[in-house]
Amino acid sequence: MENPVARKNGLVIQETPDEVLVYDLDTNKAHCLNETSAFVWKSCTGGNSVADIVREFESTTGKTVNDDLVWLAIDQLSDNGLLESGMTARFAGQSRREVIKKIGLASMIALPVVASLVAPPNALAVGSCACLNNAACTTAPVGCPMTTCTGGTCTA
Amino acid sequence: MKTFSFESYGVPVSILASNDDLLQMTIDIARKSLLGNLRTVVEPEAAHIIRVGREDGSITLDFDGEDCGKADSDYAFANYFDTRIRLLIAEFAVDRVFIHAGVVSWRGRAILLPGESHAGKSTLVTELIKRGADYMSDEYAVVDAEASVHAYPRPISMRSTSLPTTTWKVPLDGLNTNVPERAVEPGLILFTRYQSDGVWAPKMLTTGKGVLQLVPHTVSIRVHPNFTMSVLSKLASRGIIAESLRGEAENASQMIIDLVDKTIF
Numbered sequence: 001m002e003n004p005v006a007r008k009n010g011l012v013i014q015e016t017p018d019e020v021l022v023y024d025l026d027t028n029k030a031h032c033l034n035e036t037s038a039f040v041w042k043s044c045t046g047g048n049s050v051a052d053i054v055r056e057f058e059s060t061t062g063k064t065v066n067d068d069l070v071w072l073a074i075d076q077l078s079d080n081g082l083l084e085s086g087m088t089a090r091f092a093g094q095s096r097r098e099v100i101k102k103i104g105l106a107s108m109i110a111l112p113v114v115a116s117l118v119a120p121p122n123a124l125a126v127g128s129c130a131c132l133n134n135a136a137c138t139t140a141p142v143g144c145p146m147t148t149c150t151g152g153t154c155t156a
Numbered sequence: 157m158k159t160f161s162f163e164s165y166g167v168p169v170s171i172l173a174s175n176d177d178l179l180q181m182t183i184d185i186a187r188k189s190l191l192g193n194l195r196t197v198v199e200p201e202a203a204h205i206i207r208v209g210r211e212d213g214s215i216t217l218d219f220d221g222e223d224c225g226k227a228d229s230d231y232a233f234a235n236y237f238d239t240r241i242r243l244l245i246a247e248f249a250v251d252r253v254f255i256h257a258g259v260v261s262w263r264g265r266a267i268l269l270p271g272e273s274h275a276g277k278s279t280l281v282t283e284l285i286k287r288g289a290d291y292m293s294d295e296y297a298v299v300d301a302e303a304s305v306h307a308y309p310r311p312i313s314m315r316s317t318s319l320p321t322t323t324w325k326v327p328l329d330g331l332n333t334n335v336p337e338r339a340v341e342p343g344l345i346l347f348t349r350y351q352s353d354g355v356w357a358p359k360m361l362t363t364g365k366g367v368l369q370l371v372p373h374t375v376s377i378r379v380h381p382n383f384t385m386s387v388l389s390k391l392a393s394r395g396i397i398a399e400s401l402r403g404e405a406e407n408a409s410q411m412i413i414d415l416v417d418k419t420i421f
Contacts, residue, residue, distance in 0.1 A: 012381050014389040019364030021389060023381050030371045030385075032364035117368050119377040123247035126375045127256040127273045130239035132217070132225035132232065143272035152227065152235025 003052075004074050005084040006044040024081060028119040031080055037112035040073035041082060050074070063108050068099050073112035080114050129154040161200045164190050166250025168200035169241075174209040181230065182208050182237065189238045190245060191310065204244060219244065246296060246375040252306070253380075253387040255297040256373040259305060260289035261336050262416050265343025266305040266395075268297045270373040276350045276405060278312050282326070283409035291333040292340070301383070303390035304339035342395035344416050345370070348408070354401035356411045363389065366397030396420065 012023040020038040022031040033041055039060070043053040053070045068091060075089035075096065091099045104111055120126045120141070129144035130152060131137050137147060137154035145156035158179040161170040171186070173179035187194055207218040214226035215233040219240060227233035246254035258269040258277035267284065271277045278294040285291050293308040300306065311325040328335065346358075347369050361369070367388045371377055377384050396419050402408035 012385045014367070014385050016363040016389060016393060019362060021364050021367050021385060023377075023385050025381060028378055030368055030377075032362075032368045034364070115365065115368055117371050119371055119374075122378070123243040123375045124240075126243070126373060127271070128239050128243060129273045130236050130243075132227055132236050136225075141272060143274040145274075150232075151229070152232040152237075152239075 002085070002087075003046050003049050004044040004077075004087055005046040006041050006077070007082050007084050011082075022082065023119075027081060028121075029080070030117050030119060031082065032115045033077075033082075034110060034113045034115075036069070036110050037073045037076060037114050040070055040112060041077055044074070044077070044083060046084075057109075061109065065109055066103075069103050069109065069112065072096070072099055072103065073114075076112060076114040080116055082114070161197050161203060162186070162194045163197050163200060164194045164245045165252055167245050167248045168197065168203040169206065169244070170200060170203040171206045171208065173207075178208050178210060178215070181234075182206075185234050185237050186241050189242045191308065193245075204248070206241075242295075243375060247379050249376060251301060251383075253299045253384050254308075254375045255299060255370060256295065256375065257297040258294050259292035259297045259307070260284045261292055261340045262289045262343065262413060263421060264340060265416065265420055266292065266297070266340040267343055267412065267416060268305070268345045268395075270297075270345065270347060270370060271349065272373075278314055279405045280348075280402075280409060280412075282312060282314070282331075283405040284412065285331055285333045287409050287413055289333070289413070290336055291328065291331060292336060299342075299387050299391055300339060301387060303342055303387060303394050305342055305391075306339050307335050307337075309335045342391050343420050344412070345392065345395050345397045346412060346415075347397075347399040348402045348412075350403070350405070351401045352403070354403045356400055356402055356408060358398040358400040358411075358415055361397040361399060363392045363397070366392035369397075369399070 010025045014021040018035050020033040043056055050067055050070050057065050071089040074087055077083050078087045125141050129140055131149035131154050134149045137149050140154045144154045148155050157172045158176055159172050160183050171182050204220050209216045214228055216226050217224040258281040260267050269277050281294045294312045296308040298306040298308050311327050314324055370388050
């Protein structure tokens with residue numbers, strides 16, 4: 001089995017003390033990796049197996065973790081297109097939910113989380129109710145009345 | 157074709173109009189919309205092209221090749237163009253990031269209230285001003301490369317609660333407030349929305365979660381992702397970030413000020 005490789009191309013990466021922010025230029029999605037998922041992501045060099053990442057994690061944090069925690073991170077990173085090639089998590093017949101529950105109860109480490117949001121499609125979608133016809137109001141952003149275009153603005 | 161070219165926040169724009177009157181009307185709207193941040197240029201390079209024309213009593217508009225449609229009145233055109241020109245500059249601004257937010261300054265620190273249209277930003281901003289905050293904007297936080305926040309002080313746009321289609325502008329000289337002339341340090345970034353039974357219970361967010369929540373309100377994210385992400389990260393790490401539901405703006409404004417006083421000063 002191939003070792004996981006973190007994607008590097010087409011990403012804008014910003015590091016904060018406890019998290020890593022990633023903006024995907026291909027999908028226009030922003031991701032926030034918490035400390036655990038960020039650690040796993042950075043460890044996905046292609047040279048590290050899951051067992052290697054577990055060992056690295058334990059030596060850095062001084063806490064014991066199992067393969068499931070790393071797989072859980074890899075699963076989310078892969079789902080969000082942050083690995084070079086998609087990887088299927090190996091949860092030994094358990095569902096992701098069961099694994100989360102099991103790790104959550106047993107681990108002193110924060111569960112890996114990759115939170116994501118899509119950037120607005122264009123400037124008009126950022127809080128503008130401007131329109132020149134009724135059709136524009138049907139695709140107006142959240143908060144705009146979506147019925148009629150009156151006087152250059154969507155109105156109820 | 158009559159032409160006028162200008163630059164605003166580093167964005168070159170050329171307006172091409174079918175006659176002088178239309179050109180002048182368009183320039184006037186642009187000046188007002190951009191609060192005078194507009195410098196005439198003779199031969200702009202790689203300018204964004206806006207075409208305006210009259211056709212069968214309507215005004216036609218085209219932004220960079222995008223046919224925006226026809227305005228059936230000068231009033232509709234003015235409203236639409238006012239928004240579009242501001243968005244164009246906000247989207248392509250060279251060294252500023254425009255975040256859709258209400259903004260005030262409290263004791264020299266900016267309070268940002270990112271939110272969608274019709275989310276009650278202007279009402280909350282007005283209540284904060286009544287409590288002594290300085291007005292910065294009811295529409296955009298303009299953030300520079302160092303994450304300092306600049307004012308964009310348009311007249312506050314209020315909407316009737318009983319008749320949401322009825323709006324009016326509150327002129328700044330009618331408010332007992334100052335507009336900071338210099339950039340202000342970020343203080344609080346608050347994600348809040350009104351709910352009639354909303355209970356104020358601020359929850360602090362991490363820098364990363366704060367940036368993630370700012371993304372949908374950030375106009376330039378797709379055009380300048382590197383610069384924008386860098387500025388958002390700095391902004392979020394220099395201020396505190398919180399989220400909470402809120403009830404009426406009058407009470408919420410005091411809670412917001414208390415939160416800033418308690419956590420920043």
